[in-house]
Amino acid sequence: MYTIGEFAAIGRVSVRMLRHYDAIGILPPADVDERTGYRYYADAQLADLLRLVELRDLGCGLDEIGAVLSAADRSSAMREVLVRRRAQIETSIADDRDRLARIDERLHILEGATPMSTVEYRPIGAVTVYAVEGRAPGMGPENVSPAIDPLIERLTGAIGAAGREPREPGVFWYEAVPDSEELAVHVSFTADPEPVPGEGYDVVDLPPIATAAVLTHRGDMPSIGRSWMALMDQVVADGYRITGPTREVYLEAGPELSQDQWVTELIAPVARD
Known part of the structure:
Protein backbone atom coordinates (compact mmCIF):
# COMPACT_ATOMS: atom_id res chain seq x y z
CA MET A 1 0.00 0.00 0.00
CA TYR A 2 1.11 3.56 -0.71
CA THR A 3 0.38 6.70 1.25
CA ILE A 4 -1.27 9.47 -0.73
CA GLY A 5 2.05 11.33 -0.85
CA GLU A 6 3.95 8.32 -2.18
CA PHE A 7 1.23 7.57 -4.71
CA ALA A 8 1.20 11.20 -5.89
CA ALA A 9 4.98 11.20 -6.32
CA ILE A 10 4.92 8.04 -8.44
CA GLY A 11 2.23 9.46 -10.72
CA ARG A 12 3.81 12.94 -10.75
CA VAL A 13 0.57 14.54 -9.68
CA SER A 14 -0.23 16.66 -6.65
CA VAL A 15 -1.83 15.37 -3.48
CA ARG A 16 -4.56 17.94 -4.06
CA MET A 17 -5.38 16.41 -7.46
CA LEU A 18 -5.55 12.91 -5.97
CA ARG A 19 -8.04 14.19 -3.42
CA HIS A 20 -10.03 15.74 -6.27
CA TYR A 21 -10.03 12.46 -8.24
CA ASP A 22 -11.27 10.73 -5.10
CA ALA A 23 -14.02 13.33 -4.58
CA ILE A 24 -15.39 12.90 -8.11
CA GLY A 25 -15.13 9.11 -7.97
CA ILE A 26 -12.53 8.58 -10.69
CA LEU A 27 -9.73 7.20 -8.53
CA PRO A 28 -10.77 6.57 -4.91
CA PRO A 29 -8.15 5.15 -2.53
CA ALA A 30 -8.14 1.45 -1.78
CA ASP A 31 -8.41 2.15 1.94
CA VAL A 32 -9.08 5.08 4.26
CA ASP A 33 -8.04 4.92 7.92
CA GLU A 34 -11.25 5.52 9.90
CA ARG A 35 -9.38 7.12 12.78
CA THR A 36 -6.94 9.42 10.95
CA GLY A 37 -8.64 9.78 7.56
CA TYR A 38 -5.37 8.94 5.80
CA ARG A 39 -5.78 7.57 2.29
CA TYR A 40 -3.89 4.50 1.06
CA TYR A 41 -3.53 3.21 -2.48
CA ALA A 42 -2.89 -0.35 -3.67
CA ASP A 43 -0.24 -1.57 -6.14
CA ALA A 44 -3.00 -2.53 -8.56
CA GLN A 45 -4.13 1.12 -8.75
CA LEU A 46 -0.84 2.29 -10.27
CA ALA A 47 -2.03 1.30 -13.75
CA ASP A 48 -5.19 3.40 -13.27
CA LEU A 49 -3.14 6.37 -12.10
CA LEU A 50 -0.72 6.18 -15.01
CA ARG A 51 -3.58 5.81 -17.49
CA LEU A 52 -5.35 8.81 -15.94
CA VAL A 53 -2.20 10.96 -16.16
CA GLU A 54 -1.59 9.91 -19.76
CA LEU A 55 -5.12 10.79 -20.86
CA ARG A 56 -5.03 14.12 -19.01
CA ASP A 57 -1.75 14.98 -20.77
CA LEU A 58 -3.48 14.27 -24.07
CA GLY A 59 -6.25 16.73 -23.18
CA CYS A 60 -9.02 14.21 -22.50
CA GLY A 61 -11.82 15.25 -20.16
CA LEU A 62 -12.36 13.73 -16.74
CA ASP A 63 -15.73 12.29 -17.80
CA GLU A 64 -14.02 10.42 -20.63
CA ILE A 65 -11.23 9.24 -18.34
CA GLY A 66 -13.75 8.00 -15.80
CA ALA A 67 -15.53 6.06 -18.55
CA VAL A 68 -12.24 4.39 -19.54
CA LEU A 69 -11.28 3.44 -15.99
CA SER A 70 -14.72 2.00 -15.26
CA ALA A 71 -15.15 0.17 -18.61
CA ALA A 72 -15.34 -3.61 -18.74
CA ASP A 73 -13.29 -3.49 -21.95
CA ARG A 74 -10.73 -0.80 -21.24
CA SER A 75 -8.83 -1.29 -24.47
CA SER A 76 -11.93 -0.62 -26.56
CA ALA A 77 -12.95 2.35 -24.39
CA MET A 78 -9.44 3.79 -24.59
CA ARG A 79 -9.41 3.50 -28.37
CA GLU A 80 -12.77 5.27 -28.66
CA VAL A 81 -11.59 8.15 -26.48
CA LEU A 82 -8.30 8.51 -28.37
CA VAL A 83 -9.98 8.46 -31.80
CA ARG A 84 -12.37 11.20 -30.64
CA ARG A 85 -9.53 13.24 -29.14
CA ARG A 86 -7.48 12.90 -32.34
CA ALA A 87 -10.37 14.32 -34.37
CA GLN A 88 -10.69 17.23 -31.92
CA ILE A 89 -6.99 18.03 -32.25
CA GLU A 90 -7.16 17.88 -36.06
CA THR A 91 -10.04 20.36 -35.99
CA SER A 92 -8.11 22.61 -33.61
CA ILE A 93 -5.05 22.54 -35.87
CA ALA A 94 -7.18 23.45 -38.89
CA ASP A 95 -8.75 26.32 -36.95
CA ASP A 96 -5.32 27.55 -35.85
CA ARG A 97 -4.04 27.42 -39.42
CA ASP A 98 -7.00 29.51 -40.51
CA ARG A 99 -6.27 32.01 -37.72
CA LEU A 100 -2.62 32.17 -38.81
CA ALA A 101 -3.71 32.89 -42.38
CA ARG A 102 -6.00 35.65 -41.14
CA ILE A 103 -3.19 37.13 -39.03
CA ASP A 104 -0.82 37.06 -42.02
CA GLU A 105 -3.43 38.72 -44.22
CA ARG A 106 -4.05 41.44 -41.64
CA LEU A 107 -0.29 42.01 -41.24
CA HIS A 108 0.07 42.34 -45.03
CA ILE A 109 -2.72 44.92 -45.04
CA LEU A 110 -1.14 46.87 -42.16
CA GLU A 111 2.21 46.80 -43.95
CA GLY A 112 0.60 48.08 -47.15
CA ALA A 113 1.38 44.92 -49.12
CA THR A 114 -2.28 44.05 -49.72
CA PRO A 115 -4.83 46.77 -50.51
CA MET A 116 -8.08 46.77 -48.58
CA SER A 117 -11.10 45.58 -50.53
CA THR A 118 -13.22 48.36 -51.99
CA VAL A 119 -16.46 49.14 -50.19
Missing part, protein backbone atom coordinates in the same frame (compact mmCIF):
# COMPACT_ATOMS: atom_id res chain seq x y z
CA GLU A 120 -19.08 51.06 -52.15
CA TYR A 121 -22.21 52.76 -50.83
CA ARG A 122 -25.37 52.43 -52.93
CA PRO A 123 -29.09 51.64 -52.72
CA ILE A 124 -30.33 48.06 -52.93
CA GLY A 125 -33.71 47.25 -54.46
CA ALA A 126 -36.44 45.16 -52.88
CA VAL A 127 -36.46 41.46 -53.70
CA THR A 128 -38.89 38.60 -53.06
CA VAL A 129 -37.41 35.25 -52.09
CA TYR A 130 -38.31 31.71 -51.06
CA ALA A 131 -36.69 31.29 -47.64
CA VAL A 132 -36.11 28.93 -44.71
CA GLU A 133 -34.72 29.78 -41.29
CA GLY A 134 -32.37 27.97 -38.92
CA ARG A 135 -30.29 28.77 -35.85
CA ALA A 136 -26.53 28.94 -35.32
CA PRO A 137 -25.08 28.82 -31.79
CA GLY A 138 -23.29 32.14 -32.26
CA MET A 139 -21.56 34.54 -34.62
CA GLY A 140 -18.55 33.64 -36.72
CA PRO A 141 -18.00 31.27 -39.66
CA GLU A 142 -17.22 28.36 -37.33
CA ASN A 143 -20.78 28.61 -35.97
CA VAL A 144 -22.68 29.72 -39.08
CA SER A 145 -21.08 27.54 -41.78
CA PRO A 146 -22.30 24.17 -40.35
CA ALA A 147 -25.88 25.50 -40.35
CA ILE A 148 -25.89 26.51 -44.03
CA ASP A 149 -25.76 23.21 -45.95
CA PRO A 150 -28.71 21.58 -44.11
CA LEU A 151 -30.79 24.72 -44.74
CA ILE A 152 -29.92 24.75 -48.45
CA GLU A 153 -30.85 21.08 -48.72
CA ARG A 154 -34.13 21.71 -46.91
CA LEU A 155 -34.98 24.70 -49.11
CA THR A 156 -34.12 23.08 -52.46
CA GLY A 157 -36.16 20.03 -51.46
CA ALA A 158 -39.17 22.15 -50.55
CA ILE A 159 -38.94 24.23 -53.74
CA GLY A 160 -38.62 21.05 -55.81
CA ALA A 161 -41.62 19.48 -54.06
CA ALA A 162 -43.63 22.59 -55.06
CA GLY A 163 -42.72 21.97 -58.70
CA ARG A 164 -40.32 24.88 -58.89
CA GLU A 165 -36.59 25.25 -59.59
CA PRO A 166 -34.26 27.25 -57.31
CA ARG A 167 -33.51 30.59 -58.98
CA GLU A 168 -30.24 32.41 -58.54
CA PRO A 169 -28.97 34.45 -56.94
CA GLY A 170 -29.25 32.97 -53.48
CA VAL A 171 -29.65 35.47 -50.66
CA PHE A 172 -28.68 34.74 -47.06
CA TRP A 173 -29.29 37.08 -44.15
CA TYR A 174 -28.64 36.99 -40.43
CA GLU A 175 -30.34 38.38 -37.34
CA ALA A 176 -29.58 38.27 -33.64
CA VAL A 177 -32.08 36.25 -31.59
CA PRO A 178 -33.41 38.39 -28.69
CA ASP A 179 -32.25 37.30 -25.22
CA SER A 180 -30.03 34.62 -26.73
CA GLU A 181 -26.51 34.08 -28.02
CA GLU A 182 -27.96 32.30 -31.07
CA LEU A 183 -28.05 33.76 -34.55
CA ALA A 184 -31.05 33.37 -36.87
CA VAL A 185 -29.75 32.19 -40.25
CA HIS A 186 -32.01 32.74 -43.28
CA VAL A 187 -31.27 30.95 -46.57
CA SER A 188 -33.23 31.86 -49.68
CA PHE A 189 -33.43 31.75 -53.46
CA THR A 190 -34.93 34.43 -55.65
CA ALA A 191 -38.67 33.89 -56.09
CA ASP A 192 -40.47 33.52 -59.41
CA PRO A 193 -41.78 36.73 -61.02
CA GLU A 194 -45.16 35.60 -59.71
CA PRO A 195 -44.21 34.05 -56.33
CA VAL A 196 -45.68 30.59 -55.68
CA PRO A 197 -46.30 29.66 -52.03
CA GLY A 198 -45.32 26.13 -51.03
CA GLU A 199 -45.01 23.87 -48.04
CA GLY A 200 -41.64 23.99 -46.28
CA TYR A 201 -40.60 27.50 -47.28
CA ASP A 202 -41.79 31.07 -46.78
CA VAL A 203 -42.32 33.77 -49.39
CA VAL A 204 -40.43 36.75 -47.98
CA ASP A 205 -40.28 40.31 -49.26
CA LEU A 206 -36.87 41.75 -48.45
CA PRO A 207 -37.28 45.53 -48.29
CA PRO A 208 -35.17 47.99 -50.26
CA ILE A 209 -32.12 49.50 -48.57
CA ALA A 210 -31.67 53.24 -49.03
CA THR A 211 -27.92 53.10 -48.41
CA ALA A 212 -25.94 49.88 -48.20
CA ALA A 213 -22.25 49.23 -47.75
CA VAL A 214 -21.38 46.63 -50.39
CA LEU A 215 -18.19 44.61 -50.73
CA THR A 216 -17.54 41.82 -53.25
CA HIS A 217 -16.02 38.69 -51.74
CA ARG A 218 -14.22 36.33 -54.08
CA GLY A 219 -13.46 32.97 -52.54
CA ASP A 220 -14.68 30.22 -50.28
CA MET A 221 -16.96 30.42 -47.27
CA PRO A 222 -14.30 29.83 -44.57
CA SER A 223 -12.58 33.03 -45.70
CA ILE A 224 -15.73 35.16 -45.90
CA GLY A 225 -15.31 36.31 -42.30
CA ARG A 226 -12.22 38.27 -43.31
CA SER A 227 -14.17 40.12 -45.98
CA TRP A 228 -16.94 40.92 -43.50
CA MET A 229 -14.31 42.28 -41.11
CA ALA A 230 -12.87 44.46 -43.88
CA LEU A 231 -16.35 45.76 -44.68
CA MET A 232 -17.11 46.57 -41.04
CA ASP A 233 -13.74 48.28 -40.58
CA GLN A 234 -14.39 50.48 -43.59
CA VAL A 235 -17.94 51.32 -42.50
CA VAL A 236 -16.64 52.53 -39.13
CA ALA A 237 -13.75 54.44 -40.75
CA ASP A 238 -16.20 56.19 -43.10
CA GLY A 239 -18.42 57.33 -40.23
CA TYR A 240 -21.37 54.98 -40.80
CA ARG A 241 -23.23 52.60 -38.52
CA ILE A 242 -25.04 49.35 -39.30
CA THR A 243 -28.82 49.82 -39.19
CA GLY A 244 -30.28 46.38 -39.93
CA PRO A 245 -29.69 42.73 -40.84
CA THR A 246 -26.76 42.06 -43.16
CA ARG A 247 -27.11 40.02 -46.34
CA GLU A 248 -24.97 37.81 -48.57
CA VAL A 249 -25.96 37.63 -52.24
CA TYR A 250 -24.34 34.72 -54.09
CA LEU A 251 -23.77 36.08 -57.60
CA GLU A 252 -21.64 33.15 -58.81
CA ALA A 253 -21.89 29.99 -56.71
CA GLY A 254 -23.16 26.44 -56.71
CA PRO A 255 -21.87 22.87 -56.99
CA GLU A 256 -20.61 23.36 -60.55
CA LEU A 257 -17.96 25.80 -59.26
CA SER A 258 -15.23 25.27 -56.70
CA GLN A 259 -15.73 27.59 -53.75
CA ASP A 260 -12.58 29.57 -54.54
CA GLN A 261 -14.43 30.69 -57.70
CA TRP A 262 -17.52 31.91 -55.86
CA VAL A 263 -18.45 35.59 -56.04
CA THR A 264 -20.54 36.96 -53.19
CA GLU A 265 -21.81 40.45 -52.46
CA LEU A 266 -21.71 41.34 -48.76
CA ILE A 267 -24.39 43.91 -47.99
CA ALA A 268 -24.93 45.93 -44.80
CA PRO A 269 -27.61 48.66 -44.45
CA VAL A 270 -25.93 51.78 -43.06
CA ALA A 271 -26.59 55.36 -42.02
CA ARG A 272 -24.37 58.24 -40.92
CA ASP A 273 -23.68 58.56 -37.22
Whole structure:
Protein backbone atom coordinates (compact mmCIF):
# COMPACT_ATOMS: atom_id res chain seq x y z
CA MET A 1 0.00 0.00 0.00
CA TYR A 2 1.11 3.56 -0.71
CA THR A 3 0.38 6.70 1.25
CA ILE A 4 -1.27 9.47 -0.73
CA GLY A 5 2.05 11.33 -0.85
CA GLU A 6 3.95 8.32 -2.18
CA PHE A 7 1.23 7.57 -4.71
CA ALA A 8 1.20 11.20 -5.89
CA ALA A 9 4.98 11.20 -6.32
CA ILE A 10 4.92 8.04 -8.44
CA GLY A 11 2.23 9.46 -10.72
CA ARG A 12 3.81 12.94 -10.75
CA VAL A 13 0.57 14.54 -9.68
CA SER A 14 -0.23 16.66 -6.65
CA VAL A 15 -1.83 15.37 -3.48
CA ARG A 16 -4.56 17.94 -4.06
CA MET A 17 -5.38 16.41 -7.46
CA LEU A 18 -5.55 12.91 -5.97
CA ARG A 19 -8.04 14.19 -3.42
CA HIS A 20 -10.03 15.74 -6.27
CA TYR A 21 -10.03 12.46 -8.24
CA ASP A 22 -11.27 10.73 -5.10
CA ALA A 23 -14.02 13.33 -4.58
CA ILE A 24 -15.39 12.90 -8.11
CA GLY A 25 -15.13 9.11 -7.97
CA ILE A 26 -12.53 8.58 -10.69
CA LEU A 27 -9.73 7.20 -8.53
CA PRO A 28 -10.77 6.57 -4.91
CA PRO A 29 -8.15 5.15 -2.53
CA ALA A 30 -8.14 1.45 -1.78
CA ASP A 31 -8.41 2.15 1.94
CA VAL A 32 -9.08 5.08 4.26
CA ASP A 33 -8.04 4.92 7.92
CA GLU A 34 -11.25 5.52 9.90
CA ARG A 35 -9.38 7.12 12.78
CA THR A 36 -6.94 9.42 10.95
CA GLY A 37 -8.64 9.78 7.56
CA TYR A 38 -5.37 8.94 5.80
CA ARG A 39 -5.78 7.57 2.29
CA TYR A 40 -3.89 4.50 1.06
CA TYR A 41 -3.53 3.21 -2.48
CA ALA A 42 -2.89 -0.35 -3.67
CA ASP A 43 -0.24 -1.57 -6.14
CA ALA A 44 -3.00 -2.53 -8.56
CA GLN A 45 -4.13 1.12 -8.75
CA LEU A 46 -0.84 2.29 -10.27
CA ALA A 47 -2.03 1.30 -13.75
CA ASP A 48 -5.19 3.40 -13.27
CA LEU A 49 -3.14 6.37 -12.10
CA LEU A 50 -0.72 6.18 -15.01
CA ARG A 51 -3.58 5.81 -17.49
CA LEU A 52 -5.35 8.81 -15.94
CA VAL A 53 -2.20 10.96 -16.16
CA GLU A 54 -1.59 9.91 -19.76
CA LEU A 55 -5.12 10.79 -20.86
CA ARG A 56 -5.03 14.12 -19.01
CA ASP A 57 -1.75 14.98 -20.77
CA LEU A 58 -3.48 14.27 -24.07
CA GLY A 59 -6.25 16.73 -23.18
CA CYS A 60 -9.02 14.21 -22.50
CA GLY A 61 -11.82 15.25 -20.16
CA LEU A 62 -12.36 13.73 -16.74
CA ASP A 63 -15.73 12.29 -17.80
CA GLU A 64 -14.02 10.42 -20.63
CA ILE A 65 -11.23 9.24 -18.34
CA GLY A 66 -13.75 8.00 -15.80
CA ALA A 67 -15.53 6.06 -18.55
CA VAL A 68 -12.24 4.39 -19.54
CA LEU A 69 -11.28 3.44 -15.99
CA SER A 70 -14.72 2.00 -15.26
CA ALA A 71 -15.15 0.17 -18.61
CA ALA A 72 -15.34 -3.61 -18.74
CA ASP A 73 -13.29 -3.49 -21.95
CA ARG A 74 -10.73 -0.80 -21.24
CA SER A 75 -8.83 -1.29 -24.47
CA SER A 76 -11.93 -0.62 -26.56
CA ALA A 77 -12.95 2.35 -24.39
CA MET A 78 -9.44 3.79 -24.59
CA ARG A 79 -9.41 3.50 -28.37
CA GLU A 80 -12.77 5.27 -28.66
CA VAL A 81 -11.59 8.15 -26.48
CA LEU A 82 -8.30 8.51 -28.37
CA VAL A 83 -9.98 8.46 -31.80
CA ARG A 84 -12.37 11.20 -30.64
CA ARG A 85 -9.53 13.24 -29.14
CA ARG A 86 -7.48 12.90 -32.34
CA ALA A 87 -10.37 14.32 -34.37
CA GLN A 88 -10.69 17.23 -31.92
CA ILE A 89 -6.99 18.03 -32.25
CA GLU A 90 -7.16 17.88 -36.06
CA THR A 91 -10.04 20.36 -35.99
CA SER A 92 -8.11 22.61 -33.61
CA ILE A 93 -5.05 22.54 -35.87
CA ALA A 94 -7.18 23.45 -38.89
CA ASP A 95 -8.75 26.32 -36.95
CA ASP A 96 -5.32 27.55 -35.85
CA ARG A 97 -4.04 27.42 -39.42
CA ASP A 98 -7.00 29.51 -40.51
CA ARG A 99 -6.27 32.01 -37.72
CA LEU A 100 -2.62 32.17 -38.81
CA ALA A 101 -3.71 32.89 -42.38
CA ARG A 102 -6.00 35.65 -41.14
CA ILE A 103 -3.19 37.13 -39.03
CA ASP A 104 -0.82 37.06 -42.02
CA GLU A 105 -3.43 38.72 -44.22
CA ARG A 106 -4.05 41.44 -41.64
CA LEU A 107 -0.29 42.01 -41.24
CA HIS A 108 0.07 42.34 -45.03
CA ILE A 109 -2.72 44.92 -45.04
CA LEU A 110 -1.14 46.87 -42.16
CA GLU A 111 2.21 46.80 -43.95
CA GLY A 112 0.60 48.08 -47.15
CA ALA A 113 1.38 44.92 -49.12
CA THR A 114 -2.28 44.05 -49.72
CA PRO A 115 -4.83 46.77 -50.51
CA MET A 116 -8.08 46.77 -48.58
CA SER A 117 -11.10 45.58 -50.53
CA THR A 118 -13.22 48.36 -51.99
CA VAL A 119 -16.46 49.14 -50.19
CA GLU A 120 -19.08 51.06 -52.15
CA TYR A 121 -22.21 52.76 -50.83
CA ARG A 122 -25.37 52.43 -52.93
CA PRO A 123 -29.09 51.64 -52.72
CA ILE A 124 -30.33 48.06 -52.93
CA GLY A 125 -33.71 47.25 -54.46
CA ALA A 126 -36.44 45.16 -52.88
CA VAL A 127 -36.46 41.46 -53.70
CA THR A 128 -38.89 38.60 -53.06
CA VAL A 129 -37.41 35.25 -52.09
CA TYR A 130 -38.31 31.71 -51.06
CA ALA A 131 -36.69 31.29 -47.64
CA VAL A 132 -36.11 28.93 -44.71
CA GLU A 133 -34.72 29.78 -41.29
CA GLY A 134 -32.37 27.97 -38.92
CA ARG A 135 -30.29 28.77 -35.85
CA ALA A 136 -26.53 28.94 -35.32
CA PRO A 137 -25.08 28.82 -31.79
CA GLY A 138 -23.29 32.14 -32.26
CA MET A 139 -21.56 34.54 -34.62
CA GLY A 140 -18.55 33.64 -36.72
CA PRO A 141 -18.00 31.27 -39.66
CA GLU A 142 -17.22 28.36 -37.33
CA ASN A 143 -20.78 28.61 -35.97
CA VAL A 144 -22.68 29.72 -39.08
CA SER A 145 -21.08 27.54 -41.78
CA PRO A 146 -22.30 24.17 -40.35
CA ALA A 147 -25.88 25.50 -40.35
CA ILE A 148 -25.89 26.51 -44.03
CA ASP A 149 -25.76 23.21 -45.95
CA PRO A 150 -28.71 21.58 -44.11
CA LEU A 151 -30.79 24.72 -44.74
CA ILE A 152 -29.92 24.75 -48.45
CA GLU A 153 -30.85 21.08 -48.72
CA ARG A 154 -34.13 21.71 -46.91
CA LEU A 155 -34.98 24.70 -49.11
CA THR A 156 -34.12 23.08 -52.46
CA GLY A 157 -36.16 20.03 -51.46
CA ALA A 158 -39.17 22.15 -50.55
CA ILE A 159 -38.94 24.23 -53.74
CA GLY A 160 -38.62 21.05 -55.81
CA ALA A 161 -41.62 19.48 -54.06
CA ALA A 162 -43.63 22.59 -55.06
CA GLY A 163 -42.72 21.97 -58.70
CA ARG A 164 -40.32 24.88 -58.89
CA GLU A 165 -36.59 25.25 -59.59
CA PRO A 166 -34.26 27.25 -57.31
CA ARG A 167 -33.51 30.59 -58.98
CA GLU A 168 -30.24 32.41 -58.54
CA PRO A 169 -28.97 34.45 -56.94
CA GLY A 170 -29.25 32.97 -53.48
CA VAL A 171 -29.65 35.47 -50.66
CA PHE A 172 -28.68 34.74 -47.06
CA TRP A 173 -29.29 37.08 -44.15
CA TYR A 174 -28.64 36.99 -40.43
CA GLU A 175 -30.34 38.38 -37.34
CA ALA A 176 -29.58 38.27 -33.64
CA VAL A 177 -32.08 36.25 -31.59
CA PRO A 178 -33.41 38.39 -28.69
CA ASP A 179 -32.25 37.30 -25.22
CA SER A 180 -30.03 34.62 -26.73
CA GLU A 181 -26.51 34.08 -28.02
CA GLU A 182 -27.96 32.30 -31.07
CA LEU A 183 -28.05 33.76 -34.55
CA ALA A 184 -31.05 33.37 -36.87
CA VAL A 185 -29.75 32.19 -40.25
CA HIS A 186 -32.01 32.74 -43.28
CA VAL A 187 -31.27 30.95 -46.57
CA SER A 188 -33.23 31.86 -49.68
CA PHE A 189 -33.43 31.75 -53.46
CA THR A 190 -34.93 34.43 -55.65
CA ALA A 191 -38.67 33.89 -56.09
CA ASP A 192 -40.47 33.52 -59.41
CA PRO A 193 -41.78 36.73 -61.02
CA GLU A 194 -45.16 35.60 -59.71
CA PRO A 195 -44.21 34.05 -56.33
CA VAL A 196 -45.68 30.59 -55.68
CA PRO A 197 -46.30 29.66 -52.03
CA GLY A 198 -45.32 26.13 -51.03
CA GLU A 199 -45.01 23.87 -48.04
CA GLY A 200 -41.64 23.99 -46.28
CA TYR A 201 -40.60 27.50 -47.28
CA ASP A 202 -41.79 31.07 -46.78
CA VAL A 203 -42.32 33.77 -49.39
CA VAL A 204 -40.43 36.75 -47.98
CA ASP A 205 -40.28 40.31 -49.26
CA LEU A 206 -36.87 41.75 -48.45
CA PRO A 207 -37.28 45.53 -48.29
CA PRO A 208 -35.17 47.99 -50.26
CA ILE A 209 -32.12 49.50 -48.57
CA ALA A 210 -31.67 53.24 -49.03
CA THR A 211 -27.92 53.10 -48.41
CA ALA A 212 -25.94 49.88 -48.20
CA ALA A 213 -22.25 49.23 -47.75
CA VAL A 214 -21.38 46.63 -50.39
CA LEU A 215 -18.19 44.61 -50.73
CA THR A 216 -17.54 41.82 -53.25
CA HIS A 217 -16.02 38.69 -51.74
CA ARG A 218 -14.22 36.33 -54.08
CA GLY A 219 -13.46 32.97 -52.54
CA ASP A 220 -14.68 30.22 -50.28
CA MET A 221 -16.96 30.42 -47.27
CA PRO A 222 -14.30 29.83 -44.57
CA SER A 223 -12.58 33.03 -45.70
CA ILE A 224 -15.73 35.16 -45.90
CA GLY A 225 -15.31 36.31 -42.30
CA ARG A 226 -12.22 38.27 -43.31
CA SER A 227 -14.17 40.12 -45.98
CA TRP A 228 -16.94 40.92 -43.50
CA MET A 229 -14.31 42.28 -41.11
CA ALA A 230 -12.87 44.46 -43.88
CA LEU A 231 -16.35 45.76 -44.68
CA MET A 232 -17.11 46.57 -41.04
CA ASP A 233 -13.74 48.28 -40.58
CA GLN A 234 -14.39 50.48 -43.59
CA VAL A 235 -17.94 51.32 -42.50
CA VAL A 236 -16.64 52.53 -39.13
CA ALA A 237 -13.75 54.44 -40.75
CA ASP A 238 -16.20 56.19 -43.10
CA GLY A 239 -18.42 57.33 -40.23
CA TYR A 240 -21.37 54.98 -40.80
CA ARG A 241 -23.23 52.60 -38.52
CA ILE A 242 -25.04 49.35 -39.30
CA THR A 243 -28.82 49.82 -39.19
CA GLY A 244 -30.28 46.38 -39.93
CA PRO A 245 -29.69 42.73 -40.84
CA THR A 246 -26.76 42.06 -43.16
CA ARG A 247 -27.11 40.02 -46.34
CA GLU A 248 -24.97 37.81 -48.57
CA VAL A 249 -25.96 37.63 -52.24
CA TYR A 250 -24.34 34.72 -54.09
CA LEU A 251 -23.77 36.08 -57.60
CA GLU A 252 -21.64 33.15 -58.81
CA ALA A 253 -21.89 29.99 -56.71
CA GLY A 254 -23.16 26.44 -56.71
CA PRO A 255 -21.87 22.87 -56.99
CA GLU A 256 -20.61 23.36 -60.55
CA LEU A 257 -17.96 25.80 -59.26
CA SER A 258 -15.23 25.27 -56.70
CA GLN A 259 -15.73 27.59 -53.75
CA ASP A 260 -12.58 29.57 -54.54
CA GLN A 261 -14.43 30.69 -57.70
CA TRP A 262 -17.52 31.91 -55.86
CA VAL A 263 -18.45 35.59 -56.04
CA THR A 264 -20.54 36.96 -53.19
CA GLU A 265 -21.81 40.45 -52.46
CA LEU A 266 -21.71 41.34 -48.76
CA ILE A 267 -24.39 43.91 -47.99
CA ALA A 268 -24.93 45.93 -44.80
CA PRO A 269 -27.61 48.66 -44.45
CA VAL A 270 -25.93 51.78 -43.06
CA ALA A 271 -26.59 55.36 -42.02
CA ARG A 272 -24.37 58.24 -40.92
CA ASP A 273 -23.68 58.56 -37.22
